[in-house]
Amino acid sequence: MANSFVLKLFRPSALTLSASLRAARVFRRSSAAAGGTRLCSSDESEKISRYPVPYRKDLPYDIVELMGEVEAKGGFLPNVFKALSHRPAEFRAFFAYYNELMNKETGGLTKADRELIVVATSIHNKCLYCVVSHSALHRIYSKNPTLADQVIVNYENAELSPRQRAMLDFALAVCRSDTITEQHFQSLEEVGFDREDAWDIGAIASFFAMSNRMAHLTDMRPNAEFYIMGRVPRDKGEGK
Template structure:
C-alpha cells in the first residue's frame, strides 16, 4: 500500500493528504489530484464543497476508486435523500449515528452526528446516543427505530416481533426497509472507514453547535 508520503515520492499528484491541524493522513491510500479525476466526480465534489463550505474527506478518499465512488454515493443518495416514507432526515442521521457508534467508527460518528444536529436542531441528542443510546432522551418512536437499527447492524435474527414493535410507533414495512438498509449500508461504510483509516474533517466537530459564519 502506498502511504501519502510514498505517493509524493513517486511523483503522483494529490488533492490533499492531511486534515487541517493534524499530521495524520486523511486515508492510508493516496488521494488523487483533482485534475486527474473523471469530470463527473469533480463536478459532484465541487457541488458538495460549494454547498457545505468544505469537502468531506470521504469524497477525497473514495476518489481513489472512481467506479466504487459512483456506486457508493448513488446508493447513499437513494437512502439518505429519499423524499418518501415516515423517516425524517434527522431520523436517518440518528440511525447512522447509533450504527456507527456501535461499530466504533470515528469518521461516521463525528460526521453524521454533525448532520443530525443540523437537521434536528438538537445540539446534544446525538452525543447522548453515542455515549449510551438507551439512556438518551429519546421519544419512544426514536427508541424503537434505533433498537431495530442495531438489530440489523449486529446481524440479529429478525422476527415478526421486530416489525410489530415498529408498527406500534407508526413505522410500516417500507419504513422498516429504510431503517434496515441505512443501518446495513453504514455498517459497511464503518468497515470501509476502518480499513482506510479515514479521518474526519475538523469542520464536523462544531457544525450545529456554533452559529455558522456568514460569507
C-alpha cells in the first residue's frame, strides 16, 4: 500500500483544481498557437530534469503506486516526483521529511503559512521550480490569489500581517544563515508563535534550501499547471 501521506499532498478541492487545469489546457493551446514552447506536462518531449527520468515500469512498486495516487488526486504528476525518482532511496527520504514538515496537523502554522515560507525562501535561493509550484499551493490554501506574487517580488513590501511578517523574517534569517539570537525568537513570540513553531519555520526554510539546490542541480522545471492553479475562480455550476 502507498504511503498515506500521498492523500494529503493535494488537499485543494477537485473542483478548484479542475478549473485550474482547464485554464492550463487553454494556456498551453494558446502558447502552441503562438509558436511558443510546448508546456504540456504530459508531453514526453518536455524537459523535466537534466538527469534521466526512469520509466515507471523500472521503478519500485511503492514509488509507482505513490505517483499514481498523487496523479489521480491532483490531476497531474508534479515534476519533482519524476526528477527525484532517478534515485529511489533518496526519493523516499525526501518525501518522508516533506510530509513531516508540510502536512503535520500540530503546531501554530497553517498550510498556507508553510507554503508562504517556501515561496519567500525559494525566491531568495532563486529556485524557479519551488517558487512556481509552492506559490500555486499557497494561492489555493490561502484563497488569496495575489499575496504569493507580492512576496516573490519583495516580501518587505507585501501586504502581510504582523504575524506573517515576523514568520518570514525568521525564515529568511535561517535561509541566509544569519546568526540566530534570542531576539529572533522573541519577535516570533510577540505575535503568538512558540519555540516549537520556530523549529517548524526554521526546519521548512532549511529543508527547502536543500530542495532548492537539488532543483538547481537537476535543472528541474515546473509543470505548466502550476502557473494557473488558484488564479481562476471556480465556476458556479461546478458543484452540481
